[in-house]
Amino acid sequence: AQSVTQLDSQVPVFEEAPVELRCNYSSSVSVYLFWYVQYPNQGLQLLLKYLSGSTLVESINGFEAEFNKSQTSFHLRKPSVHISDTAEYFCAVSERSNTGKLIFGQGTTLQVKP
Amino acid sequence: GAGVSQTPSNKVTEKGKYVELRCDPISGHTALYWYRQSLGQGPEFLIYFQGTGAADDSGLPNDRFFAVRPEGSVSTLKIQRTERGDSAVYLCASSPNRHNYGYTFGSGTRLTVV
Numbered sequence: 001a002q003s004v005t006q007l008d009s010q011v012p013v014f015e016e017a018p019v020e021l022r023c024n025y026s027s028s029v030s031v032y033l034f035w036y037v038q039y040p041n042q043g044l045q046l047l048l049k050y051l052s053g054s055t056l057v058e059s060i061n062g063f064e065a066e067f068n069k070s071q072t073s074f075h076l077r078k079p080s081v082h083i084s085d086t087a088e089y090f091c092a093v094s095e096r097s098n099t100g101k102l103i104f105g106q107g108t109t110l111q112v113k114p
Numbered sequence: 115g116a117g118v119s120q121t122p123s124n125k126v127t128e129k130g131k132y133v134e135l136r137c138d139p140i141s142g143h144t145a146l147y148w149y150r151q152s153l154g155q156g157p158e159f160l161i162y163f164q165g166t167g168a169a170d171d172s173g174l175p176n177d178r179f180f181a182v183r184p185e186g187s188v189s190t191l192k193i194q195r196t197e198r199g200d201s202a203v204y205l206c207a208s209s210p211n212r213h214n215y216g217y218t219f220g221s222g223t224r225l226t227v228v
Contacts, residue, residue: 044219104156
């Protein structure tokens with residue numbers, strides 16, 4: 001079985017500052033890794049995913065995440081945040097050989113302040 | 115349709131009543147997933163359909179919960195004898211197939227049992 005731990009429930013940060021949202025996972029088999037974002041009053045949206053290849057993956061809006069197999073981590077980073085990045089961020093894993101179901105962490109609320 | 119549609123967006127019901135929640139996936143998507151998101155938590159997997167069949171229902175909490183997808187498109191999640199603990203946002207997602215990781219979520223149905 002897999003599990004996901006998001007180490008911070010809330011991360012307050014000032015606009016234009018860098019941010020890191022931490023995610024660790026546990027699994028006895030190989031997994032795929034995801035970050036989803038949920039903006040206020042909106043549904044979950046895929047931000048980025050790691051399936052294979054380069055361990056550093058990027059999103060179109062400046063976020064990046066790096067898969068670290070030895071540390072079983074998939075931390076999300078952005079060098080300079082905007083007010084519009086305020087949202088709930090969820091890390092998730094999926095076992096490579098199964099049905100595609102996702103196991104989610106509890107979420108991290110990113111609060112960007114002016 | 116353009117996205118995954120869930121109806122109703124909000125449902126208030128009395129304890130002990132029966133409810134049905136509907137999901138209309140993206141046209142042509144064969145994989146369909148139901149998740150439940152309680153307040154302050156990440157989504158939890160309930161059931162996965164590939165076509166018309168429930169390929170994985172390991173997340174259904176008990177036999178009061180049941181889901182169908184008779185024609186391989188629209189799915190209905192059915193909850194019998196609702197309890198206050200069933201209050202949550204029920205999310206539906208669809209994907210072209212189970213190997214297309216990073217599926218599209220609907221906006222959810224917020225179920226409140228009073």
